[in-house]
Amino acid sequence: xxxxxxxxxxxxxxxxxxxxxxxxxxxxxxxxxxxxxxxxxxxxxxxxxxxxxxxxxxxxxxxxxxxxxxxxxxxxxxxxxxxxxxxxxxxxxxxxxxxxxxxxxxxxxxxxxxxxxxxxxxxxxxxxxxxxxxxxxxxxxxxxxxxxxxxxxxxxxxxxxxxxxxxxxxxxxxxxxxxxxxxxxxxxxxxxx
Numbered sequence: 001x002x003x004x005x006x007x008x009x010x011x012x013x014x015x016x017x018x019x020x021x022x023x024x025x026x027x028x029x030x031x032x033x034x035x036x037x038x039x040x041x042x043x044x045x046x047x048x049x050x051x052x053x054x055x056x057x058x059x060x061x062x063x064x065x066x067x068x069x070x071x072x073x074x075x076x077x078x079x080x081x082x083x084x085x086x087x088x089x090x091x092x093x094x095x096x097x098x099x100x101x102x103x104x105x106x107x108x109x110x111x112x113x114x115x116x117x118x119x120x121x122x123x124x125x126x127x128x129x130x131x132x133x134x135x136x137x138x139x140x141x142x143x144x145x146x147x148x149x150x151x152x153x154x155x156x157x158x159x160x161x162x163x164x165x166x167x168x169x170x171x172x173x174x175x176x177x178x179x180x181x182x183x184x185x186x187x188x189x190x191x192x193x
Contacts, residue, residue: 001174001175001176001177001180002177005087005088005174005175006044006047006087006088007047008090008174008180010090010183010184010187011187014047015087015088015090015174016044016047016048016087017047017051018090018092019085019087019089019090019092020032020048020051020053020054022092022093022094023083023092023094023097024051024053025094026094026097026098027053027083028053029053029055029077029078030051030053030054030055031054031055031057031073031076031077031082032044032048032054032055032056032057033057033058033059033069033072033073034056034057034058034059035058035059035062035063036058036059036060036061036062037058044056055076057072057073057076059072065142065144066086066120066121066144067133067136067137067142067144067147068137070084070125070130070133070144071130071133071134071137074125074127074129074130074133075127075130077127079127080126080127080128081101081104081124081125081126081127082124082125082127083097083100083101083123083124084120084121084122084123084124084125085121085122086121086122086173088173088174088175089122089170089171089172089173089174090172090174090183090187091169091170091172091183091186091187092122092170093164093165093169093170095164095165096161096164096165096170097170098164099161099163099164099165100112100123100124100156100164101124103124103154103156104124104126104154105154107126107151107152107153107154108125108126108128108129108132108151108152108153109123109124109125109126109129109148109151109152109153109154110123110124110153110154110155110156111123111148111151111153111154111155112155112156112157112161112171113155113156113157113158114157114158114161114168114171115158117145118145118148118149118155119171120144120145120147120148121144122170122171123148123153125151129151132150132151133147133148133151136150169186172186
C-alpha cells in the first residue's frame with residue numbers, strides 16, 4: 001500500500017479511527033496491539049492520542065504474527081471474551097460484531113467463514129482460548145488459520161452472516177490500492193463513519 005493501512009484516509013478520518021469509532025459504540029475498552037515502536041515507520045500514538053477508550057500494547061519483537069498478538073490481547077483483558085479484528089477492515093459493521101457475540105455461547109471462539117475461507121481476524125475469542133493458541137505457537141505453528149482450526153469454535157457461513165451484514169462489507173480487507181478504492185466507493189454510499 002506504500003504506507004501503513006491504519007493511517008489511510010477513509011472519509012474524514014483514518015481507517016483506524018473509523019474502526020475505533022465503530023467499536024466504541026459498544027465496547028468500554030479497545031485494546032490495540034502494535035508493532036514495537038522501533039520497528040514502526042510511523043508513531044501510532046499520534047493516531048490514538050485522542051481516543052480515550054484505546055489502550056496500546058506493543059509486540060515484544062517485530063513480525064511475530066497475529067496469533068501472538070491475539071494471545072497478548074486475551075491475556076491483557078478483564079472480560080471473558082474479546083472481539084478481534086485487523087486494522088484494515090474500514091467497513092466494519094457493529095451489527096455483525098453483535099451477531100458474532102450472540103453466537104459465542106459456550107464456544108472457545110466464533111470464527112466466520114467467507115468465500116470458503118476462515119476469517120480469524122474478524123472473530124470473537126474467549127480468554128480461555130489464549131493458552132490453547134499459545135500451545136500451538138509453542139509447537140512451532142505460526143499460521144493463524146491452522147492454529148484456530150484446533151479451537152472449539154462456531155464457524156458461521158455467509159448465509160448466517162448476511163443476517164447482520166447483508167453484503168458482507170465488514171470482511172472487505174484493504175490489502176491493495178484497488179481494495180482501498182473499492183472500500184472508499186462503498187463507503188461514499190453508506191452510513192459507515
